[in-house]
Amino acid sequence: MAMSGNLPPRPSGPACRAERAHAVVAEPRLGAGPEAVAVDPAGRRAYVACSRDNAVVAVDLDRRVPVWRADVGREPIPVVLDLPSRRLFTADARSDTVTVLDADTAARVAQIPVGKDAYPAGLGHDPERRRIFCGNTAAGTITAIDADRLAVIGTIPAELGAGSIAVDGRRGRGYCANFMSASLTVFDTESLRPLERIAVGEGPCKVVVNPVADQLYVAGSLHGTVQRLSLATGRPLDEVRVERAPVGMCVAPDGSRFYVCNRGAGTVSVIDAVGGTETHRITVGNGPGDCQIDAASGRLLVSNAGSGTLTMVDRPWLPGAERPPTHAAVGRKLPEFALPDARTGEVRTTREWAEKRYLINFFASW
Template sequence: MLAVVAGTGFDASPRWPTRIQVFVANSGSDNVTVYDTRLGKVTATLGVGDYPTGVGAHPAGHRVYVTNESSNTVSVIDTRTLAVVATVPVGPNPFGVAATPTHAYITNFGRDDVTVIDTTTNTPVKTIPVGRFPHSAVASPDGSRVYVTNHGGDSVTVIDTGTQTTVGTIPVGVFPAGIAISHDGKRLYVANTGGDTVTVIHTDDNHPTNTTKVGDAPLGVSVTPSGRVHVANTGSNTVTILGPTGKPIDVVKVQRMPEGSAAAPDDSFVYITNTGSDTVSVIDAKTGEPAKPFPVGDAPEGVAVTS
């Protein structure tokens, strides 16, 4: 039985001089909160479309893409000026975001496909059919593949970004939602909301290697540079920490209804959105110790981190 760690813990802000910006989509207030970890405070609140849910960062860090589920658009944010610089029409009920240097891939939950956006022109250039109710997406570190969870198909679709076509389907658990990839690109981690599990997949052969039991209704998942996997369990108000192979390490108690999970690129902290308490929990990426959470907008869901 793993111990459950709770409490506000230490103050995260003064420990890391590198400027890390945390972008949080607040679905209940139709805006994005920007938190600067070096300053230890919210630096901007940006209005976007209706019911923003997913957030994804460009690999270069200069753009963030926010899916607006009720207005069927994507808001493009310049991370240097903290301004919305474009609004891109996509398919119905967009949710997940994965970005490569040249394109952003948007999952359209209501149409069983992915809209591909040219990141230079901010225009849609292609639509790729995937499985039923596509939820989340992640790009491989080299940008050659995008992986999409199909919430209604209990599977992951593999997209070749060179040909912009699907090249495989991987069976996973029940109602897959969040997905993350290791920094070396060798392992995928899929949170199966319906089965309270995480499936680990080897990307060399797209073969599931094992399935690990976590908390109730896991949704968001992220991987730190050192290989720790953080899974937000929305039904049990906890975060399960796994090792690279999927072995459980720890369980951290957070606030109500944790949903999104994002790891800082400097291996400092992991950020968890708590939809039921309008906060973001902060967890030390190396020790699992909880830090002081910070308030955001109404019903935060997606989260992304840039430096």
């Protein structure tokens, strides 16, 4: 029976176009230097380590507001949520500790030393084997912690710059990014034995596992690339170019794509995990440090170290509206400013270089 006359009109107009694009739905302010994010989709909470506030902030994912703040050690960079125990773990870089919090009450449960002058800057989690792994950047080691007893159970040798750690739970293998050694340390998460060294590009800053695609991703912050490796063989597959200083990543629950935080550009690159191509970019806050997906809503949560905010993006798998081809500052008059000469101390002004070409270098300590 023909029913073409009764079909509803096809959606069109601005509202329809908006539904085919990602959208920033909220950007709550958290504090100074938010870095890593952990998500509890069922409990409707996100937990963010604010490195410059020495605190963890819990955010209600539905009301999109902070609900509590808890003090931890100095400069917490990563945060891990262990769902079976309902505990949060932070690596406190300048306190040489791992702080443990109750995820529901914010109460401090323990503070575990990982070694003098270790500068712990990365965490890995093996929930099946009940282990937390801490990458000690200055010491070049990995501290293994029993997630239930909250006790150190071993130390694994890595290399200088040991930090971000990803775990392949199926094979019982951990991968530690050694930033200053341009390498990955592969270790057995059960026996705590180092297995092999994989050479990667300079400045590996973050590693994540895609268990669905059976791939490992390594963000190279110095050259703006992400290297894809096979988890089965450890061999490189290809290299994806992204924007400036990629430092954080996460994988979609279905494994079809992964998201890369470009700290130097204020964007997130969305990468097709099958083809290894960038499909689009999402504009977020300043200095995005890390990201996670809220599996219940599908939203992307991005911690912005430079803005002190958490960007919440709806439908992140979709491209957005077209952006202007040039930066908003192009064509605008340069504001006048004065700075002391680094060599002589004499105050120099922009007027001295009027109508001339010159380079301004802004140095970032991170």
